[in-house]
Amino acid sequence: MNTKPRRTADLPLHDGSAPAWLMKRMKTMAGAIGTLIVSDAGPEELLRRLSDPFWFQAFGCVLGFDWHSSGVTTTVCGALKAAARTYGADLGIAVCGGKGATSRKTPDDIRRACERTGTDAEALVRTSRLVARIDNAAVQDGYQLYHHAFFFTPATGRWCVVQQGMSYQTRYARRYHWLAEGLQSYVADPHAAVACDRRTESLNLVAGEADRHREAMAAVAREHPDRVLREIRPLLHEKPLPLFAGLDDGPAPEPPDMTMPKRHSLAVKHIDPSALRKVLLQTYEAQAPTFEKLLGEPGLGPQALRSLSLIAEVIYNAPASRRDPAAYSFAHGGKDGHPYRVNRALYDANVERLRRAVEQARIGQTDKVEALKALAAFTARL
Numbered sequence: 001m002n003t004k005p006r007r008t009a010d011l012p013l014h015d016g017s018a019p020a021w022l023m024k025r026m027k028t029m030a031g032a033i034g035t036l037i038v039s040d041a042g043p044e045e046l047l048r049r050l051s052d053p054f055w056f057q058a059f060g061c062v063l064g065f066d067w068h069s070s071g072v073t074t075t076v077c078g079a080l081k082a083a084a085r086t087y088g089a090d091l092g093i094a095v096c097g098g099k100g101a102t103s104r105k106t107p108d109d110i111r112r113a114c115e116r117t118g119t120d121a122e123a124l125v126r127t128s129r130l131v132a133r134i135d136n137a138a139v140q141d142g143y144q145l146y147h148h149a150f151f152f153t154p155a156t157g158r159w160c161v162v163q164q165g166m167s168y169q170t171r172y173a174r175r176y177h178w179l180a181e182g183l184q185s186y187v188a189d190p191h192a193a194v195a196c197d198r199r200t201e202s203l204n205l206v207a208g209e210a211d212r213h214r215e216a217m218a219a220v221a222r223e224h225p226d227r228v229l230r231e232i233r234p235l236l237h238e239k240p241l242p243l244f245a246g247l248d249d250g251p252a253p254e255p256p257d258m259t260m261p262k263r264h265s266l267a268v269k270h271i272d273p274s275a276l277r278k279v280l281l282q283t284y285e286a287q288a289p290t291f292e293k294l295l296g297e298p299g300l301g302p303q304a305l306r307s308l309s310l311i312a313e314v315i316y317n318a319p320a321s322r323r324d325p326a327a328y329s330f331a332h333g334g335k336d337g338h339p340y341r342v343n344r345a346l347y348d349a350n351v352e353r354l355r356r357a358v359e360q361a362r363i364g365q366t367d368k369v370e371a372l373k374a375l376a377a378f379t380a381r382l
Contacts, residue, residue, distance in 0.1 A: 031083030043092030047160040051179035053195035077149040103148040141202035143174040196326040207321030214291035216316035221283035
């Protein structure tokens with residue numbers, strides 16, 4: 001029995017893209033394995049697999065991409081999107097969105113896929129936007145989203161999301177996995193997993209333990225701006241620091257929109273009163289009844305949410321959560337035993353499941369051998 005301890009794997013950001021000859025093979029392999037899973041267990045099972053960070057990483061390795069690169073996310077999703085166009089109903093899922101500018105076309109992708117089945121496209125579009133808003137603004141962990149892939153079954157509307165953010169400071173990536181199945185709330189520990197081996201102090205507005213803070217933020221947002229400013233005026237510094245400056249100067253350049261300050265705490269004196277008033281006017285007019293509805297308001301970005309969070313702490317004495325949502329490494333799980341020890345049985349079962357899928361897929365023998373070699377090399381490094 002192999003008693004060698006499992007190790008974790010950081011994913012450095014690599015420049016460049018997969019060559020055309022490799023992407024062609026990845027599309028074929030992704031389609032063959034995907035259709036086999038759908039044939040055996042239905043399209044919902046494929047969504048479950050994609051929402052599993054370890055299975056996703058091993059799948060990318062099987063397709064032939066660098067086993068340790070952050071590019072696994074974008075290339076695997078791209079290969080699946082191309083495979084969906086080729087295999088159609090046999091794959092059983094629609095693949096929408098992608099990297100950079102392509103991610104902003106996700107609503108159009110969803111609507112086109114729903115035209116054939118009559119599925120409620122707008123409900124899925126709202127979900128796509130809300131999930132992106134949460135990971136880009138409600139989870140302020142230093143990683144700015146640059147990739148958003150929305151997978152769903154056109155017949156039933158079941159969905160999963162795989163999106164990735166980049167840290168410009170560390171040059172490492174963080175992947176966010178979502179799954180509709182079993183989702184109890186969009187704003188209380190909603191992720192299927194957040195895959196990253198590096199944790200930082202974060203403002204986590206969707207932490208499960210932060211219900212009271214979210215209620216306080218929604219309450220602040222419904223209050224008249226003059227009343228809120230009157231409450232906090234004694235705490236405001238005469239010369240505010242620029243943390244919230246530039247809020248109304250148009251789209252912020254990347255990456256400053258998500259840059260966190262080096263200090264570990266914020267104070268009311270760090271707020272620009274004039275910028276705060278504009279935020280409060282916007283939220284007061286919206287009168288969002290819940291934090292989830294508040295997140296859906298257009299133009300309410302990370303800086304605005306951070307200021308509302310701070311005011312909610314001061315007025316309602318409802319502390320925000322600073323817990324980093326990452327609880328699953330790219331390799332196999334919580335390397336420090338939190339929130340659980342490594343489940344080796346699940347780890348091995350995932351590898352075996354993918355190995356069987358490769359062996360049964362309708363692809364050439366050479367491709368099968370290469371895929372199995374890649375899977376073996378991936379597991380040997382862990």
